[in-house]
Amino acid sequence: MKKVCLLLPNGFEAVEASVFTDVLGWNQITGDGTTEVITVGTRDKLKCTWNFLVTPEMHISELRVEDFDALAIPGGFEEANFYEDAFREDVLNVVREFNNQGKPIATICVAALILGKSGILEGRKATTYNLSNGHRQKQLADFKANVIADEPIVVDKNIITSFNPSTSFDVAFKLLEVLTSEENCNNIKRLMGFIK
Template identity: 65%
Template sequence: MTKTLLLLANGFEAVEASVFTDVFGWNQLEGDGTTELITVGLHPQLKCTWNFTVTPEFLVSEVNLDDFDALVIPGGFEEAGFYSDAFDARFSKIIRHFNDNNKLIATICVASLALGNSGILKGRKATTYNHPTSIRRRQLANFGANLVDAPIVVDNNIITSSNPGTAFEVAFLALERLTSKENCHKVRELMGF
């Protein structure tokens, strides 16, 4: 059984988190049953970008990071306070722990900026929100990342993506990495993909 930490920041996009809960949940019931997803945050209640309130299962201070095999982080909106949590020292410490132990880290959209802020993307390939009007790609490059113009970028243990539309593919890629290609294909097919 693998355990994945779903790290949630205030202002995260619910849809970007829900793809992980759904894909990993489908795997629990219909796939090989070997994945467990645990929601963790800095606060007892978190408000999503569009005012949906979520109660994480645990606070960051209540978990042992060594118990987890993977880290996944959904992106969010600056206007909803996403970067206050995503750039918090506790977030960065968690990200560095997973990277230092070469464990899988998967992010959606602007969550890659949290990785950049933690320092783990220096000299590594990554992407982030890619709309032509957005400043996020420049911000990611300023963190030292080698910016790649692709929907999803994989650099060893790190998966980054360019927008919310990539969310399901990131979740499936994480599932494949944690289980197998065959198991992931089965879950995708059962979910209608």
């Protein structure tokens, strides 16, 4: 079984988290059955961007990176205090450790800024939220990432980043492909109605 840590900072966007639970959950039941998602929170109870409340399965203080095969992180809103938790040192250390172990890391939208803040994107290709005058992409560049501004999804070795919420399902499918196979991923896409 390949275990995916779905790391949830307070203020995350529920839709961006749900794509990982849905795609990898569909794989667990109707695909090759090899993926499991464990939600790991920065708090015992989390409030999403739009006030949806979530109780994660595990607190970040209990997380052992060696027990997981991949890391997934949704983005969130500054107005919902996303960066207050997202830029905490314990979150950054989790990101660094997944990267040090060469495990896949998949982010959606501004979650790439967490990777930038951790230092693992220095000199590497990545992207993040691409609207609002490119403010977030400039912020990512300030972390010394090589920002690919007009690509919806950027893959650099073990890291997957994307430029806005519209890419959410594609990122989750890319992570599934990395963890299983292109054939299995396409099967799940068919079963979920994304391809014929």
